[in-house]
Amino acid sequence: MSTQPRLMLDITNVIFEMADEIMPKLDDKGAQKIDTRDTGLPMWTAPMFGRGRTPGKKWSGQLNVTIVSAERPNVQDGDQVVPRDLEALPWVSEQNGKTRSGVAYKASALEVVSGPTALSKAA
DSSP states (O other): OOOOOOEEOOOTTEEEEEOSOOEEOBOTTSOBOBOTTTTOOBEEEEEEEEEEOSTTOOEEEEEEEEEEOSSOOOOOTTOEEEEETOEEEEEEEEETTEEEEEEEEEESEEEEEESHHHHHHHO
16 A cells, blocks of 8 residues: 655745635535544535735635544634645546546644634633
8 A cells, every 4th residue: 555645735924814614524425524544533624715925926815625623623704724734635536537636625723823713712
C-alpha cells in the first residue's frame, strides 16, 4: 500500500472568514460522513472566504473546507478563523464518461481570531 504525500498549505498571508454556518458533511444517503482514511471522526463542511494579502499577489475566493472533528466546530458566520493543518487534496472522478477534477480542502480544526464567537469567549 502506497501513501500519498500530504500537501500542506502555507496560510501565513491568508485571511479566512466564515461565509456561512458549518454543516455536517453528508453522504448520498443523508448520513454524516466519517473520515475512515485517517481519524474515524465525523466530517463537517465549513464554507469560507479566503483572501491572500501578499503585496503583488493578492487574491480572494470562496471555498469549502472539510473539518474533521468529534464535535461541530464552535464558529459562526462572519468569524475570522485560522484552519489548522490545512491540506489540499487533489481529486479526479469519472461519471457518465466524463472526467472531472478539482481540489478539496481539509483541516483538523478552526481557531477563531475575531468575530462574535471570539468576543463571547473573552467575556
